[in-house]
Amino acid sequence: MTEHIATYSVKQASQAVGISVGTVRRYAGLLELHGYWINRDEQNARLFCDADLNAMKLLRKNTEAGRTLQLIARDIAVAQKEPKVFQDNRQVPSDKQAIRKLESIVSTLVEKVDELLNVQEDTRQDINVALLKIEKLKAEKEELFAEKLEWFQKR
Structure with missing residues (x-):
């Protein structure tokens, strides 16, 4: 009891x-x-x-x-x-137990922060790739528009 x-x-x-x-x-x-x-x-x-x-x-x-x-x-x-x-x-808990527990918590937090930083870097790279694709598509669109305009002017 x-x-x-x-x-x-x-x-x-x-x-x-x-x-x-x-x-x-x-x-x-x-x-x-x-x-x-x-x-x-x-x-x-x-x-x-x-x-x-x-x-x-x-x-x-x-x-x-x-x-x-x-x-x-x-x-x-x-x-x-x-x-x-x-x-x-x-x-x-004893002081040593409490310290070990806190060290474990801090270690876990550091790992999570590292994971988040990696995700952030991956996201930044994905955004940069997407921006490059957008710029490329804009350039292709302008080139295509110029070709169509030239074709219409020749007619």
Whole structure:
């Protein structure tokens, strides 16, 4: 059976931790800056889980004890060992997995761009051939018209 992980909006996280919405955003940004992973929804809004709320509570407690936010955030991010999961229970990819996936996507895009550039060049060549044929047909038409005109004038 799949376990559902509770998620919280910024406002809900603010209320649960006892800090302002702005402070939640600031803490989340600091944590992410140091490699901490916070899930996001389709609109890219952060979705906090209980572990994230605990991390923010640690930030709040430790700053009250006099440690700097940067050091606390770094320590929390480094200590984040348990793999987090997305709302649909997919595991968050490791940095190496994410990089490999992005490299694969970029490689595919480069191939598609190359294909499009080849199609564009082929199309340009086809257009040039068509323009040459049109010019040739115009010249033949003018020559034929001149011959017909000469023939009528001789009559």
